[in-house]
Amino acid sequence: MKKIIKIAALSLFGLTLPVAHADENAIRQAFSTSMPEVKIDSVKPSEIKGLYEVAIGANIFYVSDDGKYLLQGHLIDVAKRTDLTEEKLGNTRKQALEKLGQDKMIVFKPKIAKYKIYVFTDIDCGYCRKLHSEIDQYMAQGIQIQYLFFPRAGKGSDSYNKAVSVWCSEDRNAALTEAKKGGTPAAKTCDNPVDEHMQLGAEFEARGTPMIVTEKGTIYPGYMPAKQLAEALESEANPK
Template sequence: MDTFMKTYWGVAVFAMMALFCGATNADNKAIEQALKEALPGVKPDSITPSAMAGLFEVVVGPKLFYVSEDGRYLFQGSMIDIKAREDLTEGKLANARISSLKNVGSNNMIAFKPESSKHLVYVFTDIDCGYCRKLHSEIDQYLTEGIEIRYLFFPRTGEGSDSYNKAVSVWCAEDRNAALTKAKRGDTIEKRQCENPVDRHLALGTQMGAAGTPMLVTEKGNILPGYVPAAQLAKILSQEAEK
């Protein structure tokens, strides 16, 4: 699944470049049509002028592209305001990540909530990942810090693997939170099948560039790769909130 999605997006980008090269007077509708042909069934979330004259920002889920106003060129990468020393792309990507996560919906995640919530973190997790298990073994510490954890599944070995099947079984359990805790301890859980969001989680994590787990996404849309202790995470989130 992981390799497939990366290949899919890679091919799609080249396909879009070829399509844009054929346009002469690109506007929003022309760009939408090019995207429609390159990515069937996918519609851009927004097409807006960028900070640089002659370039448009195209947001598709958690992805952002730059397209020239004549439709000939497509760019990927960061736009830096040298004078302000600011990465203009990362801020837009952060917003796109949060929008994508909200589209998934909290009802399609497994949440561990503190009595009094100060912060929210989305965690892409693999049940069999060592550091994912370490993070979850300290869940009470995160809750004490007022951090709500919302889990999305990212079985690194892909669809149909043992980790993937465990994720499905956890989701289909009568008590998902208890089943997740049990699975992360390495205990055997009952195998179950039902309608589940695991594929959607996996696809979104891939689109966001997840290279490993756990991958944390803050409530402002910033990515923290890897395990972060509760006290340190609380400090990072407080500093982020102040900005």
């Protein structure tokens, strides 16, 4: 993904993709030639004439109809004051999380789940710990929390190793809760999804933790109290 962003940036300075014709096959061929490791999920015309929308994982890019330029950014409907790209990114995030699967997350379930959220968390992050210390309040609001790990210090860091150890624990929920309280989980290794979590967080452009993602793919960066989050989720589920 870093390579895609780098190429997008270079394109703005005049470097071009070798696309001969403005159609889906030509665009796919151009990516296949320039970035064979990248898998395109879809190519379709955007709201702007002459600009194609290219979905790659949880990201959306734009390619000119002559195939020469690739743009990275958000498309805004000025009159409606609507971020068209963000609306579509919500759907790609939702699909990416569903593809990962709940079995690769640590889930805290209320008795009756009214809402489900995904939380990218760092065991050693202060506000992540604050959120988890109030887990009973989120459960009381009917919010199911599905945790993914995003150790900000990166792979191999102390936080990363704690995440792996928690995942490999016999009782992941209990191990996570203990680690959030400042305990050090017993060092363990096993097959784990931590790297997948981190890759997904990077694709979602996580800037910090906790990062909350709703069922519709909306991102709320940072900590939100249970009641405030429940109100936001209700508004999303039943827009006026």
